[in-house]
Amino acid sequence: MLWISLADRIGSGLWASVSVLYFTYVAGLSVAQIGTVAAVAGAVGIAGPPLGGIVADRLPLTRVLIALQLLRAFASFALLTTDDYALLLVFSAVGGFGDRAANVLTKLYATRVSGPDRVRYQALNRTVANAGWALGGLVAAAALTLGTTAAYQWLLAGDALSFVLVALATARCGEPPSAARTVATSKTSAPAARPAGPWRDRTYLAYVATETVLFLDDAVFKVGLPLCIAHSDRAPHGLAPLLLVLNSVMVVALQVPLARFGATTAAARALLVPLSAFFALGGVAMALSATGGTVAVTLSLTAAAITFTVAEMLHATVSWELSVALAPDTAQGAYLGVHGLAQAAQRSVGPLAVTAAIAAGPLGWTFFGATIAVTCVFQHHLVRDRLTRPALSVPPVTVSEH
Template sequence: MVAAALVDRVGSGLWASVSVLYFTYVSHLTVAEIGALAAVAGAVGIAGAPVAGRVADRLPLTRVLVTVQIVRALASLALLTTDHYALLVAFSALGGLGDRAASVLTKLYATRVAGPDRVRYQAVHRTVANAGWALGGLAAAAALTLGATGAYAWLLTGDALSFLACALITLRCGEPPSPSRTAAASDRAATTAPPAGPWRDRTYLAYVATETVLFLDDAVFKVGLPLWIAHADNAPDGLAPLLMVLNNVMVVALQVPMARFAATTPAARRLLLPLSAVFVLGGLTMTLSATGGTITATVLLTVSAAAFTLAEILHATVSWELSVALAPDTAQGSYLGVHGLAQAAQRSIGPLTVTAAIAAGPLGWTAFGSGIALTCLVQHRLIRDRLAEKPSPPITVSKN
């Protein structure tokens, strides 16, 4: 499945970096139309995570994931067949639905196949995915040097083919054990009622709400830093892409080593405390970057980018463990599907939040970082009693 992640992200890197250009130069859409298209696709995509998670609790996971990958491929190829705006929106929305569904299904697969080692497995998976994304972006940049609009179509085709390749790779993967399907069979035999789902679990829903806030680091790199640098008088314009490179390099280099700090559920919860301090540091250095000259601003913005990247790495590690540990074994798919709403919701509120921080002036960034830090502390307290009721899984120790 790690190989599938690499192929998937290479394809996504091909398309993500040129999608706006494709809709502009090939489909001839206006800026407003492209914005509306992206908004609709994102809104529809929100449903992908909970729907996929619920289905995966009832059907073989690999078959569901193969189906989703085929749907993603068909949605990408369908974009090549029309310039009609309504159809482009529909196909993009279908692709967005598939993207979010694939994300939660991949996480569920890791949870089932890796067991107690799920955090390390996810770390390796994310590292490979980031490397694939970078390779795809580089390939797209090289293709665009040809200067022909036909290159966009080929990049979109490459994206679609990557999904088909992922489906083929997934077919070769073994079906992991499913506690939910085993429990469902036992329930039918014993004629007992199944447990309540995540939508009635107030603690888990509150946890997902705090997760939405903690995922805001994503908006910092996609919107916040570039806009802040673009409007700053003392920061070089070319710094923004360099900080994006720093983000990618740090994730690839540190995600796997940092996974050991959340090897158990209690360790993952404890990691929320230093995570809150890192968020404060990121916001504070952004604020201070407005007070000095070019060199000072460059150094402080670099420190801020490194802090927010470290926060991203730590939160990913914590989130992988806690989102599973807080879910009952018999409904992991449904619960992880609801957890997937946090990232989907962040994609909508994240840009608004960071632009509000920028509009508030330098101190807005201190408030931004402190607000997320406070949410870390809220989450740390929120899940305490729940985790005390559920024992941590045993740590697997390999013998040489």
């Protein structure tokens, strides 16, 4: 599955780097139309995780993943066939749905396969995914030097082909065990009480709400840092891509070593305390970047990037473990699908929160970091009473990959 993640992210890196340029120069859309396409794709994508999770608890997971990858491939290929705005809107929405659903179900697959070692597996997966994303971006950058319509089209075609490759590779993977399907198909055991489901689980819904706040580090890198640099007369504009590279390099180098600090459910929960400190420090560093000369601003922004990257890696470890540990074994798909809403919601809320922090100045960034830090502490208290049972009852299996 790690090779599958690599191929997936290489393809995504090809398209993410040029999507706006493609819609501008090849499809001929206006800025408002491009914004609407992105907004609609994001909104439709919100439905992907919960719906995908429910289906995955009832059908073989590999088959659902294959279907979603083929849906993503269809959406990408379809974009190549038209420059009609309405059709581009529809195909982008279909792709957004498939992307968000496939993302959470890939996590579910890893959970079922890796068992108690899921934290380390997730660390390896994030390392591979970041490497694939960077590689795809480098290929896209090289292709863009041509500046031709064909170059844009080949990059989009490469993205679509990567999903076909991923679907074929997934078809050769074994089906992981599922407690939900075992209970549903068992004919010899006594009827088991079905869990109420995540939508009636107030603690889990509260946990997902706090996760939406903790995922705001993503908006810092995608919106906050670039905007601060672009609107500052003391920060070199070339610093923005360098900080994104720094983020990727740190994740590739440090995600696996840091994962050992959250190898158990109790350890993952304990990480919320230092995580709160890193979020607070990141907010302070961003606040300091509003004052001083070029050197001071550059150092402050670099410190903020480093601090938020550490927070991102720690939160990835915590989130991976707690989202599974808080879910009943017989409804992991449904629960992880609801957890996927946190990232989807953050994509809408995050840019607004970050731009508000920029507008408010140093005090705004300080408040931004402090709010996430307090949320960490609240989540630490919220999950305490739910983490007394074993984290996972489904035994790990070995899945052949080719």
